[in-house]
Amino acid sequence: MDAPLIEFKDVTKRFGSRTILDHINLKIYEGQVTTIIGLSGSGKSVLLKHIIGLLEPDEGTILFQGQPMLKMTKSERTAKHAQISYMFQDNALFDSMTVYENIALPLRETTNLGKTEIDSRVMARIEQTELKDAAHKYPSELSGGMQKRAALARALVTDPHIVLFDEPTSGQDPVRKNAILSMIAQYQRKFGFTAIMVSHEIPDVYFISNRILALYDRAIVFQGTPEELENFDHPFKDEVIRSLEGLQQELTGLYSKRQFKVMHHAQLTQRTHGETYSLVVFALGDLDVIMTGSSHEAVEKIIRSMGRYIDKHFGAIGGFSTRRNTNQFVTVLPYSDLTEAQNILKDFAQDFQERGIQDVFEGAERRKASGGCIELIIWAGIAQSQPFAEIDAVIDEAKSNQKEIARLRCDVRG
């Protein structure tokens, strides 16, 4: 792995007699989405404020590109600062300024750009974040989601290399939460910045994070990929993750990954030798392409609709499902053989093709879409296995069997 972009070495922070961070060691790598998870009040935001320099450690060192932050000269600090943007938990938009003025503020105050150049950059960000109608409104006139987008537009207007997100989804409904996380993931890929996010939206953040840092009892107890976190054995997992992770995913209504594992264990490992079960892996087409052509709301609707239809068809025969990835769903059919699974899948594909997808692109979504046509393809693959087999291996087999089961082409110009 490359040298870390930011590294904490034995960082301790106290407020009075209270120790908030105790000998923290962590590494953040360039170009990744790194999410710091932990319970509320565990010091996540304090940790983030150390990165941007709003707080300084009482002990320890913070290295930025290998250089200790406290030993940086003023010009080096300014140069470092210029690379970082921060999106506050409560947005911190100036309530006496319009959305346009809020987004233009860093350009007006920290650059010598002309009025025309500032205007074009601000309008570009306003359009990218779908705020054109709200450009001349005040923050208090916007919904929570729009305020988040305005704060994101302001954070991105200076083309930063690093963007820090402090609880970007707090106080949002499930659809908005997913929309904001999708937006962060999409813009991170589009602009290539390093995203450092503080969140307790588990498991939603797993879908967009390359790396997870777990803050527990004033220390970092885990650093690694979301997959590695699944196999991490620590009290943090019982006390924090299980308390934050609901039994069902808010957006799809399907089981959480953890609950899915529990169900898998409970229903399959007790089965007698020789019995088989089926597993289906669904994949949606490139959601980024759909998001670019349409809107975040459309993508949320697709995911929600997918969850509903999967549950409708497969839940009825004892199947249980989870959203495994941003665009991947897994369903276990504990009592079905391959033929039965194929028949149900066929019914599902027909129903979803006829009704599920069409619902998504009706009305407002059709008008919002700017491209000539949005194409959505759904693949599915089935595998049959013994209960004792490793589920990951069965999923891989199902993925290798994937083929197109439904396709939507909508001519939005019509």
Added chain:
Amino acid sequence: MALDANSHNLPGSKPPRQIGMLLTKPFAGFGRSTISWVGNLGASAIFLMLALLKIMHPKQWAKIIQQIYYIGARSTMIIMLVSLFTGMVLGLQSYTALVKFGAQGALGTLVALTLVRELGPVLTAIMIAARAGSAITAEIGIQRISEQIDALDTMRIDPLRYLISPRIAASIISFPILTAVFDIVGIIGGYISGVLLLGANAGTYVYRVQTSMDMKDVTDGFIKSIVFAVIVSTVCCYQGYFAHMRTDSHGAKAVGLSTTSAVVISCVLILVSDYVVTSLLIRG
């Protein structure tokens, strides 16, 4: 276990150490308050110096003009109203007192010198502290507790330059102008009550106003108003900027208390500094 009658463990008796602490407690409290007060004074001085140094930044002019509008122009009407009635009351009281000694001809002198040397700068400063100063503290305080000032930091915008310097510069420009308005309207107020309502001689009033004042009276009044401008703007900005550091409250309540403190401290300091500046100017 047997206990000595003088033992501090006896119920109802206080150990000598506790008695000592009780006796020294007021002094300790006074000492803590003094240290805190001196600390705040030093911090305010540094705060003012840093803000003054940032006034000349090229991006400041538009913001200073905007603040002159909020602090100065929008205070004009209330200053005129207060000064008119202050002048009228002054004319009324002075005339009734002077007439007893047959010295009603000195009315113009009394009204003009009282207003230009003392009441003009002091009442103008107190009125602006109440009207604009409280608004400054509340606005900056809310920006502080809603992390807007932290947001400026993260955007590499110096909050002192962006928020504080324009307000201090605008106050330094606005206070003397509003003091001049106060003086003129106050003298007119004295004329209305003394001459038009009570029948003092108009020519004498105007002549006395002209001849009794020299340029030093006017410049001394302006010097005072500049001192008050620096005090009011610094106190009000400082209270708002550090609203989150209050130990007695948090959030919106802290902003409310900071606003109250800003106005009270400003008014007290205006009167204290008025005495100090007056004594220095009289000696000078």
